[in-house]
Amino acid sequence: MSALADRTDDRWDDGLIARSRPVPDEPDGEDGDEGDDALVRALSGAGSDGGRTPPPPLSPEAQALRSRLEALRQLVALSRTRLDGQTLAEAGRVLDEAAARRGLSAQHTVVAIAGATGSGKSTLFNALAGVQISETGLRRPTTAAPIACSWSDGAAGLLDRLEIPGRLRRRPRETPEAEALRGLVLVDLPDLDSALGVHRDHVDRVLALVDAVVWVVDPEKYADAVLHERYLRPLAGHAEVTFVVLNQVDRLPGEAADLVLDDLRRLLDEDGIALGEHDEPGATVLGLSALTGEGVGELRELLGQFTQERGAATRRISADVDRAAGRMRPLYVAAGHPGAEISEQARAEFEDRLAEAVGASAAGLAAERAWRRNAGKACGTPWLRLWRWYENRRSPRTLSGLAALAAIGGRGAAQAAEPQSPAEAEVTARQRVEQAVRAVADAAATGLPDPWAQAVRETAVRGGEQLPEMLDEVALTLGPAAAPPGTKPPRPAWWPAAVLAQAAMTLLQIYGGLWLVGQIVGVLPPHLLPPVLLMASGIVGGPLVEWACSLAARGPARRYGQDAERRLRQAAAGCGRARVLEPVAAELLRYREVREQYAAVARLSTSRA
Template identity: 85%
Template structure:
């Protein structure tokens, strides 16, 4: 009896076929060369050592590659944003397993036979292989470890991935029926409800790696809760690579088998598993008896057709991607979010709050008053200017910070400030940041909403200090400018008129004084009229100038307010709005990648 050696150095019996039908000389590779044949099949090398050209990928395979690339980018973009690491871990596992499977033989289809204790799955396994491979009997559990049967060479890498040792790898009986199953690798699993924990772990591990599953149920346990709740229901999206077989139909009298099959289909429908009826894709359900052979031929034909299509691995991976996409759905899709961007209304409200924090309105009023004050200095009477100079020397001139600037626009008799004006500038800024972050996060999935809020908070850490610096430097310079504001064209004429009024007063006063001391001829009326004209004309000129200065002063104040508003808004955009917008753009990117990943599952839903 020949023997082979697996990767771990274990020697394993190549099975019952080696004893039942010795291979004639010159008919295919010797037993000692089987490992080389498997390696060549996996690597794609032909018998002459050259590479066998791979067939072009199918549209389904190309679509799957696109979805896997999108899922890989999705995971990469989301690692620092997603709080739920389990969902990303599941997506990463799907990527790893997909890469591992796609790196192995695409010419083989790995099918697992799973079932509960006493369902007859090992008997069905032997019936399909045409030889006694898996042990059967009344002892429970009977199958302790997965046993594999391969209908062709080149499946060593797939079996290594399943961790099936060489001593548990078999070949079927070579018959015309077996030739139709070339390319299939059949795995008999332990009982899924075994009392031995290791057996159940074998089942769970192998089921996550095979291309398709044949679930074997019997008339007593076909509605078992463990089967439906733990396996069939979670794997409902894998219907296209699922076969559900009702075994032991020979024990059911009359039409009882049809009734049980109908009830089984009903349970599968409740599990959410689509049934492949009327030519539609879905799970295949049929009844058979592995003991008597009834229906085994039909299952063999279905498995042969399924294997020859060579699309099971692609469908299985696609179903895994669908399942991962369903788990990721709450992380990337939320109802009510119109678009990943900050609305114009939110931007405007944020800038208004920052302008309020730096006292832009008050600074504008101060600039307007400064302009009118300069106009009064230029066009006012000398006596009034002297009085104002005296008053300015008596009043304090120290203004600094946001709090001082906020008080500029309030008149002395306006009473106490409203409650909202008593809030500090820092609190106003923090409130503005929270508000714009909350508005930007409306409708976003919670992980991305949290990321947006954290980005806004990080950007606003030094924002109050920056705004305070802008308010002190730019705001004070505007409110109390060192250089005189620009003067309108009519100012020189107003200055000349005021100078003329002053000269009239001076000339009239000198004339009257000369008459009083007897130097000039006494004529009281002319000098008095000149003085009255100068005294009355001076205020009239000043009043006319103040009326004419209102418009330019108002525009000057509005310009000053606008400059401060723009400076504060620019600081807020750079520190808060732009980082938040970048975060929303990243969400849009991952949302697009998720749409690519979930395309098939979304269509099915």
């Protein structure tokens, strides 16, 4: 734009007004990489003389805008990978327009005059300029393109941004009243309800770029639906940079003008536009007659004060940020306040499901049974061990177990005890894992806005794709099948004593039996009581030792099984954390960062956001 501003043919074309002095070239804008500080200083009037004087400190309003723009930039950057470009288009446009306003003249305030056909906006434009600039008449539409009038030099860059050519740029009449409007750039727009689409396009384009708007209505069309529904209602948040004037009050007899103004205020209130009454910020509403001059001086005075404040650009951009934040609210704030983190209950349930899928509980029970079975082999009586060996040789354990179950519970229990095929077991385990992933994703996404809830679910599903295979490796590494054939659980320190005691009981039985046989065959003198007592003590003592060992083995066996289950559960939980929980937690952390940035943009507390 600065290149266009430097071109000779783009200097002010004053038409019928004679040049009173040459128009100097407008200084180039500053470099576009200085960030929001330069932007807000430009909007607040800082450094407008090219840096020859130190810039004044930023106003609180400008500082707040700087923080909000930075937060909006961070918000867009964090959201690009989660939201589509069309959704973020308005936020990007606000940032682009705010950056475009940097480097342009901060000493000028651009105000557009907009209105419907026959409202008299061009007449008001000429009355403020003090000279016939914009064509007026009965022919409709009268204004075909935006026409600009500037009360001071240096606004060429602003008008280049509005795409107003030099031939449509004018100067006001040099009067004492004109000095009060120094810094004002007034733009007369085509009719907003023109039958020609190109005229409406001009209106929409310029309204999106100016610092403030003067809406001109007449007594007949002040309630026009096009004006209220298409323009005033969507721009309700821009009340502080809005003027609404009821023109042609000279046509209203008596108190009719006050009644129409009251009804106009009512309509504006229904549109959601705050009215600047009782020293409160909001839109300015007044009545005037551009034809007779009634009220024009009051409007000129209000525009002069408004221009001298030099805060219109800041307020306009702040209002644009407000509107963008309001439209983006469903993307960052849900109806219910989310925790934005995985609850401990959801984590525990997820780990429990993974442990179930990997068979941690069954592995623990198997380890406990193996420990107790090993204890029974070591501490049992030799005769019982011999009988068990004989039973195992006679029929497979599985068949004998099924027969026992059938005898106890019938055919159904035997069928229930049949092991699953590997394919069926794999399908069941995969289904359990998928169910666990869906459950923890739903729990983490509860209360999140739809885009972020979907992102959390997709992250969990992606992480869970390889989780069944990882759990299979864990089961093969740490499960019962991982132990080499013949491997036995570790034995406690008291087992050798138990083995010796069982051996002593066996020796007593053998010694007593041999003694008794010797007496029967006549080799030893007959005395039945000692050998019988020895045999009885061995016969009774062996089961007693075995029973005592089984009692003593319960605690170590249970702990051994619990250790095996815990190792398998921890390994499965580690896989689940690495593949699902940590990626989901990272996604939730990103959402919390985004929500904090949105709270800064929308000027909300984090708890409300």
